[in-house]
Amino acid sequence: MNVRLSLMRRISQGFGLLLGLFGFTGIGMTHIIFPGLHCYACPLAVTICPIGLAQNLVIYGTVPYFWVATIVAYGILAGRGFCGWFCPFGTLNDLLSFRKVRINGIASYSKYAVLIGTIIAAWMFADTMFCKVCPVGGLEASIPYLFLGVASVNRPFLLHLGVLVAVLAGMVIISRFWCRYLCPMGAILSLFNRISFLHLTLNPNRCSWCGDCAKACPMGLQPQEEYDSHNCTKCGECTTVCTMDAIQLTFSPQVERSRRVIPLLLNREHDQGGS
Amino acid sequence: MAKLTLAILIIAVISVTVLSQTPVLTFSVEPTTVYLAPGRAAQFQVIATSGAAYTADDVEVSFTIPPGLSVTPQTGTIAKIAPFTKGKLAFSVTATADLPPGKYTITAAVLYTYCTATNCFQLEDSLTIPVRVTAELTGPVATTKSATLPPWALPTLGLVLLGVGIGLWTRGIKAPIYFVLLLFVIGGFVYGIKLRQPEQAQGIASVLCTSCVGIEAVQHAPPHLSDAARAALKQITSNIDLVVFYAPWCHTCPYAEAMVKDVAAINPHVKYTFVDVSVDRARAAQAGVIRNNRTIVPAIMRADTGAVIFGIRDLEPRLLQLLGVGK
Structure with a gap:
């Protein structure tokens, strides 16, 4: 048993969480694109969500040089390794991985449909439609803002919460449910899996x-x-x-x-x- | 794993480019120098480039023109410039037939507004347009236009390279794909930073998607004073005059106006006056609502002390403090 590897992964996941919540130090938003799915609306976020940014770039019609460079760099380094080693929502998936069932096949390609749908919706509606249903935003932004007394229990909040509860239930029933079937960032990083250094x-x-x-x-x-x-x-x-x-x-x-x-x-x- | 950690650190360092904050709009003129002959006309464009995640409204351009030159139209307006996009206004400058050759300068004054979730701003800017009048020219000359790549050129080149890399990779030759992707990384960072895309990304991430997290409904709901605030307001026994500075283009001003009206309804000792800053600019400037070519509204001033509060974020406690009954 390679206990050392497991320990290193937990430490790395801890670093992912630390970077995700680095706003506790008081520093503001930086130029770093997070190598995973992490909502930039989180009160403690100092990094940019790659999917949130991608939607905005589609809306603004920007040729995404900086975004592509960052994502390709992440892809070459580790591909989906960031899902397993760094992403805080991936870590939550990990913690709820009770049933390591084998349901893949064509269903695992649904994350590409989510990714394409996210981009098309941003282009069609000129809005960050995915963010409105993103469970990560629900967990890291909507709920904290509710407790901070800024947000209220209204339709956007309930939509976020509903999706989050459904995804959490999915994680309990099928290990890494979100990562397997739905994560658009996982879909992007998976394209690099067969060439990534890790x-x-x-x-x-x-x-x-x-x-x-x-x-x-x-x-x-x-x-x-x-x-x-x-x-x-x-x-x-x-x-x-x-x-x-x-x-x-x-x-x-x-x-x-x-x-x-x-x-x-x-x-x-x-x-x-x-x- | 040490290599991986080191690589992540390097990427992070490259990504963090701490550069100064850009204004909402930056202005440029194309061509950078307008050449024309006496009695002739030349075209130029004023280009407004948005560098922030806020929509700029009512962008107005007007000119101060030296004698012997004229600009048509005399003013130009762009109703809206979306975040990170450009707005262009075309003008024509004409020199009189008897204008002596030489260097002239047209000054363009620019006025525009934008709103965040809690404040609205009106900004003034200016730019100079160098004009060279020379007798050697026989007709209208557009300019010295610098050669630039069309926007589709680099992405197309990138896709072609990627296609070649993937084609070779599927045939078992994997090394070229790393070379192509390395080009993507280096080229993307260099060109993206040149285009100030890291700041664009930072700007996008800095603006909270209020409708995403369920905040918008709260901020745009009519103000509702708490019971504690109502009780505190009743303690005011002397007359206090409030001046509320607003503007027709201000999205958040109605919230502040409604709250002040509520306060005055609770305690008649509190009186208020509304001042449209676009009409009474002198009074707004005197109160500090317009300074350094920047107008910030809504602003509520206590007339006897001259103290001013801006915006609508946490307005209730700040307003109580302004009235001397806050904690």
Whole structure:
């Protein structure tokens, strides 16, 4: 068991939360785009929500050079690793990951529909429509402002709260429900998963196909086959349970040819051998 | 993991470019120098560029013109400039036939307004338009226009490169995609910072989406004085005159006006006068509501002390304090 990796991830998630709430120091909004989904309307936010900003840039018709540069930099570094290691809402997903069920398939592509819908809605209505239903905004802005006595229980608040409750329920029923199916930031970062420096590597010669990694995966993947999946958050849970050290989390360019075909072939041989 | 942490830190340092705050609108003239011959006309544009997440309203441009030159139209107006967009006004300058060649300067005065959630502002700005009258020109000359890339050029180039990178990557050649994406990162940061996009992003994030978090309904609801405030107001026994400065373009002024009316209804010792700052600018300037070419409304002044409070944020306690019955 790689306890050290788990500890490092918790510390990293702590840093994510710290950056998200750094406004407690009194500094105002900075120019940093947050590498995850974190509402800039949060009273303690000092960073910019990438999805909120993207909608505004669509509304204003700005060619998003700065946004693209930042997102690509994040993507190259870790891809969806930020979901597993840094995003505060991802951390909440983690904390509520009680049922690591395997429901992926075509449903996991729904986050791309959310992303495209977010952009189209911003363009069509010239408004940040996603923000009005974003559960992160509900948790980090609407509720705090209610307790600060600034917001009131009105229709926008109830809409936020309703979505938040539904998403939280989804997280309890299906581990990392939001990250799997709905997160538009996860959809963007997932595009970089197969080239990001932070990635999983599989040594098929060491894999015993025991399936322990699949049981541990909060995204419902089978890491021995889908170690480069667009859904993988690089959380490393699979590496901590792998007694054979077949799967490892590494930080390097993925320049070698894909070895995806190898485990698939081996899996077939394994299945044949087992029958 | 140390490499990852280091890389994140580097990105953060690059992202944090602490630059000065930009005004809502910045003005420029195109061409930067207008060339024309005596008896001829030349075109120029006044360009207003929004650098903030606020809509600028009623942008008015008027000119102070040296003898021998004339500008048509004499004034120009843009009703609204959306955040981070541009507004353009075209003018024509004509020199009289007997105007001696030389350098002249037209001064443009600009007036515009904008509102935040709690305050409204009217700003004055000015810019100079250099005019070169030269006998060598035989017709209207537009200008010295600097060569710039069309806005679609760089994104198109980026998409082409990305397409090539992805094409090679799908064929198992992965290295070029890193080169392309590195170009995206470096080019995007350099060009984005040049276009002041980090400040644009900061400006967007600094403005609270009130309707998103359920605040807007509270701020725009009619003011409702608390029972404690009503009790405190009844303690006033001497006459107090309040002057409420407002403007027709001010979105938040009705809130302040309504609250002052409520206060006066509770205690008749409190009297009020409404002053339209666009009409009585002298009085507004005397009260400090207009200063440094900037008008800030709503503003409530206590006439006997000259103390002024601005905006509508936490107006009730501040108004009570102004009246001498606050905590």
